[in-house]
Amino acid sequence: MTTSKTAESPFESNNTASNMCGFTLMNNQVGRLVADVMATKDNVTVTHLPSMIRVDAKNRMDVLYSEIDEAAGEEEGWFNAAEFEESMSTHYGRMIHEDDRTIMFANPEDAAEYIGFDLKEYQR
Numbered sequence: 001m002t003t004s005k006t007a008e009s010p011f012e013s014n015n016t017a018s019n020m021c022g023f024t025l026m027n028n029q030v031g032r033l034v035a036d037v038m039a040t041k042d043n044v045t046v047t048h049l050p051s052m053i054r055v056d057a058k059n060r061m062d063v064l065y066s067e068i069d070e071a072a073g074e075e076e077g078w079f080n081a082a083e084f085e086e087s088m089s090t091h092y093g094r095m096i097h098e099d100d101r102t103i104m105f106a107n108p109e110d111a112a113e114y115i116g117f118d119l120k121e122y123q124r
Helices: 029-038 065-072 081-087 108-115
Strands: 020-026 044-048 052-058 060-064 088-092 094-097 101-105
Touching: 020 029, 020 060, 020 101, 029 044, 029 052, 029 060, 029 065, 029 081, 052 060, 060 065, 081 088, 094 108, 101 108
Parallel strands: none
Antiparallel strands: 020 052, 020 088, 044 052, 060 101, 094 101
């Protein structure tokens, strides 16, 4: 009788909060523009990859549309949530769109006031 054994995985399971949020952008003109603006933020790390750009942040990240407008040399209002969604491939964390910015939160509790989430303890 032969017994088989599954090899140990080099990857660990870890369910602790990372306190990170972020998004990926297409590696095109608009994506590079957004990444360049976000790279100026203290808590943001930008990673350029061949086909995409990763933008990661600790705790919270604000994408201010006016900063993107200015960097692009465009009039105010050129960059908005729709333009951002078109350039973004995916995201992680809680994402909130406002008129003048998109906010990314690492922890859903931090976004509670924006989404109307009640943090009160549930009583049975």
